[in-house]
Amino acid sequence: MHCERAQEFLSGYVERSLDRPHLAAVEAHLLGCADCRDAVLDLQAIYQSFSRVPAVEPPVDGEWQVIRKLREVRAEDVVNNRHQPALLDWLRSLSPLRAAVSTGLLAMVVLGSYVAGGLGPHIRLDILGISPKSADVPVDYPKPALYVGSNRESNRIDVQIRSTTRIPKSEIAIHWGNTGLIAASESDIAPSSPARLSVPWQSTDLMNAEAVQIEMTAPSLPQPLRYQVVLPARTPRKDGVTVSFFYQSPVEAVRMLAPWLDRPVVLDAELEARVTLQSQGQTVEAALAEIARTIPAKVEVVDGSYRIYR
């Protein structure tokens, strides 16, 4: 056996998978061929090297990205009539009378939600991408009812989605802009079991947002439901507000807190530079004390959060 022929069997030799005749032939060749013996050693090292390569950790949200994309593809399938979605099938299966009753019930649920939730007059729902283009109460489209309210006492945005049918694995997400995911949850929606998602107004993600997008996707929905909620203008407050303190930098803190004080705090270059300079090496408490002197404002610690007010 010559080298070229022997090399065809070197992987098998290293893996010990050669049959007897080939094994004998390769061994005989190796006895007299230093180059091929080197090749065997190198191959053994290569096999071992593969086992030392660290495992790959996929991106945290990679699986979710694929599923989300698949849902979009399924929605396009519906548009192209490639598949019939379960929800539309169900609606089409209803008699006109039952469909009318269902729509009426849906409207009552939605209106009831608005009344019970105390929706403020300054919140408007814009429905994106689906008919009707804009409405305060989305009742004339066979989709889950959406209730968005602002609870003035707890200062939160509350999203509640009701449905007259069961919608398993509903993903509800609140976005700011195109990419800023503020909150998300997954739940199985049922007639007696609406989905709820609640975000504090004071969430740092919301501080600079004029509007947020609420998106709901589910395997059984023909397409994602998207809503845009225009946030109400922040009114000056005199009674202070409890905030969660997310930032270590007093400058960031001032930016975050400014809308909640009784008049706008203008961060001019001098103030920003001064606070930044003085914050170096400070603890959060010391930085807050500095903020209190700078604005000026009173600072209290309430259950781990900082209450800052004039």
Add this chain to the structure above:
Amino acid sequence: MGLMRDRDPRTNPNKPSATDAELIARARSGDALAEEELVRRHYRSVFCLAYRLTHTYDDAQDIVQDAFIRVHNALPNFRGDSNFSTWVFRIVRNVFLDDQKKRRIRNHASLEEMVELEDSSVARQIEDPQPGPEFLVTRRAQSDLIQQAVMELPEASRLMIALYHFQHKSYEEIAEIMELPLGTVKSRLNRARLALRGRLAASRELLES
């Protein structure tokens, strides 16, 4: 109120009660949940293969996404002759090879393209994709060495090496995925390993340490 759960799929595992075949049957009849369960079940292995082929997270994720969309589109035609994992890997192979072909075409076209400057035109300068001397000097770890050497192999060889050494597929499974005779797979893998040996010759001491 519905049961609220973390959206992170890793903390929200579905019970692996149904077999792949059962999920496929349900998915083929339009059960989106079954299809998504198949994605959840196979995402990790598909991503890992794609990463070994591309060595970048973004490109790997693109391949995975394209592959699962092709799976979605092809599900009605899936006859179940091979298991789902083998079928998905075959689709990943096709997506990867198609992608590489497109890249080659783009690079080829751009080499011939003339770049218009204000007062003249010059041939477009293309960065040499081969690792430069600085890179060769700085790559120290064995795993970096071997992975880089794999990346320099032709696509089909890279694919087979990744399937065998990273995905731990048998020769028989690789033959099925590559749609090649078993003997061809064995001989091509042997040649690929010898090619790796050639590429790693300069780093033999490090490799054998």
